[in-house]
Amino acid sequence: MRNRGLPRLLDRTEATVPMEDPNRVSRADMALIPRLLPYSTPDEIPIRFTYGDRVVTGIPADFKPHVTRRLLDCNLVQIVVEGTDPNGLTVRAEYIEYRDFPVTEWVAYITNKGSSNTPILSDIKIIDCELIGADPVLMHGNGDTTKPDGYEFFYDAISDRTVTLAPVDGTPCNGAFPYMRLMFKDYGINIAVGWPAQWEATVSPAENGVRLTVGQQRTHMYLKPGETIRTPRVNFMGYTGGESRGRNLWRRWYFKHILPKEDGNPIPSKLVLHTWMINGKPEFTGCTEENQREAIETYLSKGLKPDIWWIDAGWYPCDFFWPKTGTWRPNPDHFPNGLAPIGKLCEENGIQFLLWFEPERVESGTELDRDHPEWLLYTYDENGNEASSRLLNLGNEDCCDWLIEYVDKMIKECGIKIYRQDFNFCPLQCWIQNEEDDRIGALENFHVQGYLRYWDELILRNPGLWIDSCASGGRRNDLETMRRAVPLHYTDVGYGVHPIKQKQHRAMFEWIPYFRAHTMNWDNDEGTYENGGKPVDEFAYHCAMAPAITSMVEFYDNDQLFDVAKQMHPIWREAAELMLSGDYYPLTECRKSPEDYYAMQFDDFERRKGFIQIVRNTQVKEDSFTVYPFVDESAIYRLENRETGETMELPGVELKAGFTVSIPKRSGVIWFYRRIDRS
Numbered sequence: 001m002r003n004r005g006l007p008r009l010l011d012r013t014e015a016t017v018p019m020e021d022p023n024r025v026s027r028a029d030m031a032l033i034p035r036l037l038p039y040s041t042p043d044e045i046p047i048r049f050t051y052g053d054r055v056v057t058g059i060p061a062d063f064k065p066h067v068t069r070r071l072l073d074c075n076l077v078q079i080v081v082e083g084t085d086p087n088g089l090t091v092r093a094e095y096i097e098y099r100d101f102p103v104t105e106w107v108a109y110i111t112n113k114g115s116s117n118t119p120i121l122s123d124i125k126i127i128d129c130e131l132i133g134a135d136p137v138l139m140h141g142n143g144d145t146t147k148p149d150g151y152e153f154f155y156d157a158i159s160d161r162t163v164t165l166a167p168v169d170g171t172p173c174n175g176a177f178p179y180m181r182l183m184f185k186d187y188g189i190n191i192a193v194g195w196p197a198q199w200e201a202t203v204s205p206a207e208n209g210v211r212l213t214v215g216q217q218r219t220h221m222y223l224k225p226g227e228t229i230r231t232p233r234v235n236f237m238g239y240t241g242g243e244s245r246g247r248n249l250w251r252r253w254y255f256k257h258i259l260p261k262e263d264g265n266p267i268p269s270k271l272v273l274h275t276w277m278i279n280g281k282p283e284f285t286g287c288t289e290e291n292q293r294e295a296i297e298t299y300l301s302k303g304l305k306p307d308i309w310w311i312d313a314g315w316y317p318c319d320f321f322w323p324k325t326g327t328w329r330p331n332p333d334h335f336p337n338g339l340a341p342i343g344k345l346c347e348e349n350g351i352q353f354l355l356w357f358e359p360e361r362v363e364s365g366t367e368l369d370r371d372h373p374e375w376l377l378y379t380y381d382e383n384g385n386e387a388s389s390r391l392l393n394l395g396n397e398d399c400c401d402w403l404i405e406y407v408d409k410m411i412k413e414c415g416i417k418i419y420r421q422d423f424n425f426c427p428l429q430c431w432i433q434n435e436e437d438d439r440i441g442a443l444e445n446f447h448v449q450g451y452l453r454y455w456d457e458l459i460l461r462n463p464g465l466w467i468d469s470c471a472s473g474g475r476r477n478d479l480e481t482m483r484r485a486v487p488l489h490y491t492d493v494g495y496g497v498h499p500i501k502q503k504q505h506r507a508m509f510e511w512i513p514y515f516r517a518h519t520m521n522w523d524n525d526e527g528t529y530e531n532g533g534k535p536v537d538e539f540a541y542h543c544a545m546a547p548a549i550t551s552m553v554e555f556y557d558n559d560q561l562f563d564v565a566k567q568m569h570p571i572w573r574e575a576a577e578l579m580l581s582g583d584y585y586p587l588t589e590c591r592k593s594p595e596d597y598y599a600m601q602f603d604d605f606e607r608r609k610g611f612i613q614i615v616r617n618t619q620v621k622e623d624s625f626t627v628y629p630f631v632d633e634s635a636i637y638r639l640e641n642r643e644t645g646e647t648m649e650l651p652g653v654e655l656k657a658g659f660t661v662s663i664p665k666r667s668g669v670i671w672f673y674r675r676i677d678r679s
Helices: 243-258 289-301 340-348 367-371 397-414 428-434 442-461 498-511 538-542 559-581 652-656
Strands: 048-051 054-057 066-073 076-084 089-098 103-112 121-125 127-132 137-141 153-157 163-165 179-183 188-194 199-206 209-216 228-230 233-239 270-273 308-311 352-357 361-363 389-392 418-421 466-469 516-518 548-550 583-586 597-604 609-616 624-627 635-641 647-651 659-662 667-677
Touching (some): 179 243, 243 583, 289 340, 308 340, 361 367, 397 442, 498 583, 538 559, 597 624
Parallel strands (some): 352 418
Antiparallel strands (some): 127 209, 163 199, 179 188, 199 209, 361 389, 609 667, 635 647
């Protein structure tokens, strides 16, 4: 069977590559930097805002701008332009140019250094520019909508329409994805917005290409003396040679410059184990020191050692109702000695201890609600009824300082190696309902600054600590957040609905290539996903291939399930390492359909190895399927199926012509390969 209806980027002709690395940074790529808004002069900086009745573009001469340059490291050049007007309004624009990738970056800070309130600052855009090129098409997505319709891609021609993107609720990835690709006839630009709140980007037709504006969506405020606001951070990456190169240049830059480090190196693959819903209690509310010890020791004795031991929502006093957050101390009935014994047990066995927090959401009646109402922002419904959830105002410096000290102490006392922060809250209405008419956007801006300061301080105070970002799944995974964290829980939707996971993974591999998946099956005997739920098996692992996984084999499960895990973990680990070192080639279109095959390839060109994975979903009718992988036609490929031990050897030219597999319904196959030069 031949693939049908695949987008242009999957066409067979794209698989033809020269002997050299096709995704290395080239001179043609670096030559694009002049099109990526590099720094030229202060008045041409791409910032624009309204200041009283004046529209300010760049940093004008009457601000008396001065420029400083420094080398942040061997690959990053920073230019800072700062100017102050006669009334004390200071604008500081920071530009970074990468020397090893065709990437530029902008962010700005505005401070009132005067002695009185400023005039109104409004419509603040860190980017307001024209990008030059023919036949512009914008590729963008809807992010994690917390529904099955999330993680979709859309392609819009910009020649005759304007596209405006903004999230729906103050979390930056819900309803709009802050990662997009602008494709012109002869080059493209990857664009990422770093703003963990309500951003907006508009792409509209222009005479020679498109006009792009990016900023915090809602800004109409005066600044009090001493106050500073900041803009989103925006990155641009240029590329030549088609969308596949754009995807893989982005991944390579992300792994080198964005993915947080562990012991000085990018975070490696991680196997997560935990035990939840204990004794029928929701989430982790049934966890105790005794059963956590028993679980860890049982896993170790049965030959499954986790990289991460995970305790999620419910370890604090909450009356078995995990959303009751705001009292951040271990439940004394379940953990009479605190959580330090669990952290110590993990450390003794070379396991990283992960603990869940949700500090920004405070429920009525909890300790924070009772003790510090001055730190909370309240919301009301249309009838004036107060909501039970309050937002902890991280824009309040005293509040943020307290949170830093309190959580830092817990991290040290409990031996926490991974700090997990969730955010089951829609903050936009909370900011709107608590702001003054001439302070629109200020609460949001100060909250963002406090949120980032909080994380930066935890990382600074705890060498080796890294952060897992969550917001009812993947609603807050903008690039500013991802500079400090990884999304081990990128969605709350469809853990065991395989076609939905495939679409989600397609988007994650494209833009945020470190994430975690669960080995769950939610299908039934009819091949649908209503009222299903099969045990963990090989198919569950095939559908959970990601850089990190949670094996859903519980410590009390039978030996047969442990045998499945022990068989599949080495296969997953080998694949995961290639996901973190290789280039990504989607080999099928994802339609979230159980009637489709799903296939992908990862190729580590430098190490001359990779894998091809093909999954036959539960209702696929065709018994065989052909994919057209990325290959070096001049080489020989030696392939091995680690599950069966089967091997084969194929010339690259033959593999390029089509690789066909025949596998049963509801199964998958991974062919690992090595590329061998012809003798």
